[in-house]
Amino acid sequence: MVDLLPQWLQDFLGQDVLFWLGYFTNGKHLSWYASVQYTLAAGVLGAVVALALGTLAAAGRNSRFSPARLVGGIYTTVLPGIPDVLFFLFFPLAFEQGMEWLRAQAVCSPIELASGQWPPCTAANLLLGTSEYLILAGVSLGIVYGAFAGNVISGAMNAVPRGQLEAARAFGLSPWQVMTRIHIRQMWVYALPGLSNVWMLLFKSTSLLSLLQISDMVLWADRLGAPNFTRSAGLVHPDWRWGYYLVLLVFYILITFISEKVFAALTRWAGRGMATAGAV
Amino acid sequence: MTMLDAIATDLVLLAKPALFNIYFAIASIPVGFVFAIFMALGKGSSNPLISRLCRGYIYAFRGSPFFIQLFMFYSLALAFNLSVWKPLGIDWIVLNPLILGPAVLALNTTAYTANILHGALMTVPRGEVEAARAFGMSRAQQFRAVIWPNVIRIAWPAYTNEVVFMFHATALVYLTLPVINDQKDLMNKAGELFERDFNAFLHYPVAALYFLAISATIFFVFGRVYRHLMRHLPKPPAMRFSPRWMR
Numbered sequence: 001m002v003d004l005l006p007q008w009l010q011d012f013l014g015q016d017v018l019f020w021l022g023y024f025t026n027g028k029h030l031s032w033y034a035s036v037q038y039t040l041a042a043g044v045l046g047a048v049v050a051l052a053l054g055t056l057a058a059a060g061r062n063s064r065f066s067p068a069r070l071v072g073g074i075y076t077t078v079l080p081g082i083p084d085v086l087f088f089l090f091f092p093l094a095f096e097q098g099m100e101w102l103r104a105q106a107v108c109s110p111i112e113l114a115s116g117q118w119p120p121c122t123a124a125n126l127l128l129g130t131s132e133y134l135i136l137a138g139v140s141l142g143i144v145y146g147a148f149a150g151n152v153i154s155g156a157m158n159a160v161p162r163g164q165l166e167a168a169r170a171f172g173l174s175p176w177q178v179m180t181r182i183h184i185r186q187m188w189v190y191a192l193p194g195l196s197n198v199w200m201l202l203f204k205s206t207s208l209l210s211l212l213q214i215s216d217m218v219l220w221a222d223r224l225g226a227p228n229f230t231r232s233a234g235l236v237h238p239d240w241r242w243g244y245y246l247v248l249l250v251f252y253i254l255i256t257f258i259s260e261k262v263f264a265a266l267t268r269w270a271g272r273g274m275a276t277a278g279a280v
Numbered sequence: 281m282t283m284l285d286a287i288a289t290d291l292v293l294l295a296k297p298a299l300f301n302i303y304f305a306i307a308s309i310p311v312g313f314v315f316a317i318f319m320a321l322g323k324g325s326s327n328p329l330i331s332r333l334c335r336g337y338i339y340a341f342r343g344s345p346f347f348i349q350l351f352m353f354y355s356l357a358l359a360f361n362l363s364v365w366k367p368l369g370i371d372w373i374v375l376n377p378l379i380l381g382p383a384v385l386a387l388n389t390t391a392y393t394a395n396i397l398h399g400a401l402m403t404v405p406r407g408e409v410e411a412a413r414a415f416g417m418s419r420a421q422q423f424r425a426v427i428w429p430n431v432i433r434i435a436w437p438a439y440t441n442e443v444v445f446m447f448h449a450t451a452l453v454y455l456t457l458p459v460i461n462d463q464k465d466l467m468n469k470a471g472e473l474f475e476r477d478f479n480a481f482l483h484y485p486v487a488a489l490y491f492l493a494i495s496a497t498i499f500f501v502f503g504r505v506y507r508h509l510m511r512h513l514p515k516p517p518a519m520r521f522s523p524r525w526m527r
Contacts, residue, residue: 081495082488083448085455086467090484097480118478200343207345211455218348225355241355249344249352256343 032220036251038130039216042138043203049142050202051195054149061154072150079147084205091140092133092212100126133212145202152194157183159190188270196263200256207252221248290473290486297469298490304450304465307382309443312389319394324401334394341391346384346449350456353384377457385453389446396442400435401427433509440502444495451491466490 002010002022010018023029053075060072079087097118104113104124112121119125128136160183168182209216225241322334341349357365357374365371373379404427412426454465464472470487474480 078492081444081492083451083491085448085451086470086484086488086491089467089471090480090488093474093480093484097478204345207347218351222351239355239359242352242359245348245352245355248348249340252345252348253340253343256339 028220028224031215032217032224035215035217035220038134038209038214039206042134042141042209043206045135045138046141046145046202046206047199049139050145050149050198053142053146054153054198057146057150058154058157061150062157072154076147076150076154079144080151084141084144084201085208085211087144088137088140088205088208089211091143092136095136096126096128100124130214133214134209137209137212137214141202141205144205145198148198148201149195152198153187153191156187156189156191156194160186186274189267189274192263192267192270196259199259199263203255203259204252207248217248217251221245286482287486290483291489293473294466294469294487294490297464297466298494300454300463300465301447301450301490302494303378304381304385304453305443305447308385309389309446311382312386312393312446315386315390316393316397319390320397320401323394323398338391338395338398341388342395346388347452347456349388350381350384350452353387354380354457377453377460378463381450381453381457385446385449388449389442392442392445393439396435396438397431399438400431403434404430436502436506436509440499440506443502444498447494447498448491 002018002025005013013021057072057075060068061076063069063072100119101124103126104120107123108121164182164186165178168178173181206216207218210219210222221244222241225239225244227239228236230236319334319338322330323338325331325334357380361371361375365374408426408430409422412422417425450465451467454468459468466487470483473483
């Protein structure tokens, strides 16, 4: 990578800077920078799933149909009671085993199925790759934080002033129009601060990806920083892991900072034309 | 009955590991609470240097994942082992997961709790503080008699949530730090049991049951404390059980 720089720039930077530039752009470091994509992908997928499930859960909790209320209520009260990391480890395993069980019913012989071994036969084994695990990780984050989002959204739906909805109905708007143009339109102002919190929690949980054997930033930081000893060169560098983790901390703090700014802008946008205390 | 038996066996096997999670929580949360009071006062301080430092601390710890904070402090402890901790003779303290774990948890909960307390500090009714000053109370008296009772009542519901989250965060400690001998916590033990018979549907939900039960206990106890704190106010109407299956 360093060779690509023009000669005059190389002369200007000097040997020391060039050495470190070369070191921080070697193959392993480039893989580290590239692994940011897994973190971002899991975060975005998790957010989409969480928003969808949160909306469903909020609709269920406010539904007129008691089983839907029950399911929505259990989902939004039980899941926040268990650690995200537990569900994050459990869901991909459970999903994989469920799929393997289904496959085993089709491909294994009855004798093998009755043996009580797991898996019943080798043909039923599923070998999941990074992308499948990434999707499972994103979905399980989405399920966990969907419960939080459900609480936020159902609270926000109830926070919209009744008078607004009554006025809309009095104007002759259909129930669908009342819901989309008045209820959901105003709900965002009350939901966005809470959703911002949920997003921050969700994104911080993407640091767990390495637990599912995805070579994300955390795993690469561990590999790059570990004391590096080669027979020909001796000790290349001592334990530098804390420096690499410090970089990760700064990365997450930066994402938090950017998210705060984006959510502030979103809140301003969602509240346009509404007479709230925060309005400019 | 075999399934109930299996669940009962797991409940027994996971009882001792649950104690490690409870230990981590109990060893870190009170320490973090005391630090947080000073950190919250520091954030609200009129001295710009103290205020900036406390703000920075709170922002850094709230803005980054606890998992990576644990990794970083553990690798710091490892990296300076030979050069600093060993010569000082404190390596067995610094590298002991039963001390390092609660220490990092305490640093983390300090930041979150300080933010909650600072938010409460900002909403203490100004008139009450002015009345206290008019009575000629000293700063310490104002804090003890007027500001603190207000702060703790405003902050308590949010602090309850923070304590439950902190308890959940203890699940991460032994995913990072080394496990010494049989000192496994709930996550380790559930993982070990899973590797024995690959029954994910049994071991993880039972571990989750422990977390749920302890979280519910925390909510119950803190709810009782909140009722005690609010005993001077008229009681809210008691809940009535009147199911309506179709509204």
